[in-house]
Amino acid sequence: MQWDKLLSAKRFGLENREIKNTGEIRSQFQRDYDRIIFSSPFQRLQNKTQVFPLPGSIFAHNRLTHSLEVASVGRSLANLVMVALQKRRDIENKDILNELGSIVSAACLAHDMGNPPFGHAGEEAISNYFLEGNGKKIKSVVTKNEWIDLTHFEGNANALRLLTNQFKGRRSGGFALTYTTLATLIKYPYGSDAMMQGRKKYGYFQSEKETFLKIASELDLKKLSNEPLCYARHPLVFLVEAADDICYEIMDIEDAHKLKILDTQTTFDLLLGFFDKQDDKKFYKDKEETFKEVTDINEQVTYLRASVIGKLINETAQVFIANQETILEGNYNKSLIKGMEGKSKEAFDICKTVAINDIYDHPSVVKIELTGFNILGTLLDEFISAILHPDSKYSKKILSIIPSQFEIEGVEFYKKAASVVDFVSGMTDLYAVDLYKNITGINL
Numbered sequence: 001m002q003w004d005k006l007l008s009a010k011r012f013g014l015e016n017r018e019i020k021n022t023g024e025i026r027s028q029f030q031r032d033y034d035r036i037i038f039s040s041p042f043q044r045l046q047n048k049t050q051v052f053p054l055p056g057s058i059f060a061h062n063r064l065t066h067s068l069e070v071a072s073v074g075r076s077l078a079n080l081v082m083v084a085l086q087k088r089r090d091i092e093n094k095d096i097l098n099e100l101g102s103i104v105s106a107a108c109l110a111h112d113m114g115n116p117p118f119g120h121a122g123e124e125a126i127s128n129y130f131l132e133g134n135g136k137k138i139k140s141v142v143t144k145n146e147w148i149d150l151t152h153f154e155g156n157a158n159a160l161r162l163l164t165n166q167f168k169g170r171r172s173g174g175f176a177l178t179y180t181t182l183a184t185l186i187k188y189p190y191g192s193d194a195m196m197q198g199r200k201k202y203g204y205f206q207s208e209k210e211t212f213l214k215i216a217s218e219l220d221l222k223k224l225s226n227e228p229l230c231y232a233r234h235p236l237v238f239l240v241e242a243a244d245d246i247c248y249e250i251m252d253i254e255d256a257h258k259l260k261i262l263d264t265q266t267t268f269d270l271l272l273g274f275f276d277k278q279d280d281k282k283f284y285k286d287k288e289e290t291f292k293e294v295t296d297i298n299e300q301v302t303y304l305r306a307s308v309i310g311k312l313i314n315e316t317a318q319v320f321i322a323n324q325e326t327i328l329e330g331n332y333n334k335s336l337i338k339g340m341e342g343k344s345k346e347a348f349d350i351c352k353t354v355a356i357n358d359i360y361d362h363p364s365v366v367k368i369e370l371t372g373f374n375i376l377g378t379l380l381d382e383f384i385s386a387i388l389h390p391d392s393k394y395s396k397k398i399l400s401i402i403p404s405q406f407e408i409e410g411v412e413f414y415k416k417a418a419s420v421v422d423f424v425s426g427m428t429d430l431y432a433v434d435l436y437k438n439i440t441g442i443n444l
Contacts, residue, residue, distance in 0.1 A: 001328045003091045005220045006234060007099070012215070014166055029102040032181040033071075036109045039175070040066070041162060045112065047428035049119040051370055061251055063112050069251065073313060074108035074243035075101040080317035082237065084324070100236070106177075107184035107240045114158030116425035117432045118372025119365075125376040126153040126421060134381050137388060138413050146414040148192040149205045150421070156187050157205045158425055159247015164211045167422075179218045183234035186212070187241060189221065190230040197228050207418060222330035231329025235320075242316040245310055249351050254305045256297075256359045264297055270354060271304035271349035274311055283307060284365050290356040312348075315340050375436045376424060382439055383420040386412070391392040401435075 009028035011017065026034065036042050045063035061069075078100040085097050116122030129135045130150040139147055149157075163182065164174040188203035190192075190398040191212070195202060204212040216223070222232040250271075275283050290303055319339035326332045337348060359365070386395035387408060399408055406419040427435070436442070 001220060001222050001232065001235070001330065003085065003088070003097075003328075004093055006180065006183075006218060006236075007093070007096045007103075008178065009096075010174045010179050010218065011173065012179055012182055012211075013166070013171070013176045026104060027099055028178055029099045029106060029393075032177045033102055033106040033109065035175055035177065036106055036113075041111065041113050041426060044428050047430050048112075048115065048117055049122075049429055061255055063115060066247060066251065067112050070111065070240075070247045071105040071108040073246055073309065074240055075105040076313050077239045077243055077317050077320075078104035080314070081181060081320055084321040103178075104236055104239050104243070106181045107236070108243050110159060110163060110181075110185055111187075111240055111244060112155065114160070114162050114425070115155035116158075116372075116376065117427050118368055118376065121369035121372040122376060123153050123155055124369075125373045126380065126425065127151050128373065128382075129377050129380045130417075133204070133377055135384055135417075138384065138417060141413040142417070143206075143414070145191070145193045145206045148195055149207075149414075150417060152195055152202075153191070153421065153425075154188075154202055154205075155425075156201060156203055157192070157208070158421075159185060160204050160211065161208050162426070163424070164208060168407040169405055171375040175365055176186075179215055180234070180236075181391070183215050183219050183221065184236040184240055186215070186234065187237055189216070189233055190228055194228040194230060195318055199228075201231070204440070205418070206414075235324070235327045237335050238320055238327060238332070239317075242312075242320075245335060245337045246312045246316070249348065249355065250305055250308055250312070252359055253351055254301055254353055256355075256362075257301055261359055261362050262354075264301075266354075267301055268304065270347070270351050271301070271308050273350060274308045274344050276343045279343070299344045312337075312340075312344060315344050317345060354440050361401060371433075375432050378436055379424055379432065380420065380442065383424070384417060387416045387420065398439075 011028070042325050043064070045067060046065075048063040065375040082097050082100045085091065085100075086094055091097065100338060113337070116126060118125065127150075130138075130147075135150065138150075153239070160182070162174070163177060163185070166172050166174060186203045189212070190199065190202055191204050191206060191209055192202045193206075196234050215221075216231050219234065221234060224230045224232055253262065253270055256262040257264065262270075277284065287303070287307075291300060294303060295301055316336040316339075319336045320327065323332050323339065337345075340348070382398050383402065386392075387393050391401065402408060402420070406423045407421050408416050424432070
C-alpha cells in the first residue's frame with residue numbers, strides 16, 4: 001500500500017463534487033471531525049454506558065467522554081507518526097501528512113458510534129435475541145450471511161453503517177465523510193461471513209459490503225484473500241486501536257478507584273508498574289516533587305494515570321514507526337499494544353487481568369448487563385413481532401413509534417430487521433429504559 005493513495009480527501013457519496021479548499025480555514029479532514037462532533041448520534045453517546053452505570057454523584061466515563069479522550073490520544077499518536085513519515089522519500093504529497101492528527105482523531109470520535117445502549121452487554125443482548133429469543137423466527141427468511149449479521153451484532157460494523165447509509169430523508173453517503181477517515185475507522189476489514197472462518201469480529205454488515213469495497217478500491221487497500229473476502233487494514237487503524245486500548249484500560253482503572261472497586265494502594269501499584277526505578281528516574285523524581293504539593297489522593301491517581309498514558313503514547317507510536325513497512329505490506333497482525341516490550345507490556349497485561357477479574361465482573365457492571373438484556377430483548381421482541389404481523393392494530397401502533405428515517409417498508413425481512421436494529425441500537429440507555437417502561441406499562 002502507498003501513502004499517497006491511502007490519504008484521500010474525496011468524500012463518500014459526493015465523489016463527483018469538486019473539492020475546493022480555497023479560502024477555507026478548515027481542511028476536508030477537519031470538516032470530518034466537526035461533522036461527527038456536532039452530530040446527534042455522537043452527542044447521544046453522553047447517555048450510553050461505557051463500562052460502569054451512568055454517572056451519579058461520582059463521575060465515571062460514558063461513551064462520549066471515552067470517545068473524546070480516545071480522540072485526544074489518537075491525535076498525539078498521529079502527530080508522532082507524522083514526524084517520522086515526513087522523512088519518507090516515497091511520499092510525494094507531504095502536505096497532507098499534516099492532517100494525520102485530524103484524520104485519526106475524527107475516526108477515534110466515531111469508533112463507538114455504532115455501539116448500542118448498556119455497553120458491550122447491549123451487543124450481546126441484540127445477538128442473543130436473534131440467536132436464542134423469538135428472533136429465531138426470521139431465520140428461514142434471511143440468507144446465511146444476513147443471519148450472522150443479526151446473531152453476531154457488531155458495533156464496529158454498525159458504526160460504518162451509521163456513517164455511510166442513506167437513511168430515509170438523508171443525503172447520499174450518510175455523513176459524507178472522506179474515504180480516508182472511513183477507512184481509518186474500519187478495524188476489521190472483512191464482513192460477517194469471515195466469522196465462519198474463525199474470525200471473532202467483523203467490520204461491515206452484508207448491507208454495507210459494496211460500501212466497503214468502494215472504500216478499499218479507492219484507497220487501494222491490499223486484498224489478503226477472496227474466501228472469505230479479507231483486506232489489510234488501513235495503516236492508521238492501528239493508531240485508532242492503540243488510542244482506544246490505552247484509554248479504556250487505564251481510564252477503567254481510575255474509574256474503579258473512584259468507585260472504590262479498587263483500593264488506593266492497588267491502584268498506585270498498577271499505575272506505577274509501568275515505570276522502572278532505573279530507566280525512569282526522572283519520572284520518579286518528578287512524582288516525588290509533585291506529590292509534595294498534590295496531597296489529594298484522587299489527584300495523585302490522576303497524575304499517575306496521565307503519566308502512564310503519555311508513556312504508552314510514545315511507546316506505541318514507536319512500535320508503529322518501527323513496523324511501518326510491515327504494516328504497509330499488510331503483514332502486521334497484532335495491535336501496537338501487543339507490539340510493546342518490557343515494563344509497559346508487562347504492566348498493561350496485569351491491568352487487563354485485574355480489569356477482567358475485579359472490575360468487569362463487579363456487581364454494578366453485571367447489573368447493567370442484566371438490565372440491557374431484559375430491556376433490549378423486550379424492545380426487539382415488540383418491534384420484530386410487529387414486522388412479522390404488520391396488519392394487527394397493536395403492530396401498527398408499535399411500528400408508528402419508529403422514526404421515519406428507519407424505513408420498515410418493502411418485503412425483505414433482513415432489511416426490516418436491520419431497520420429495527422438501527423432504531424434500537426441508536427437509543428440512549430435512558431431512552432431505552434423509558435420506552436421499555438411505556439410499552440410494558442410499568443409506569444402505569
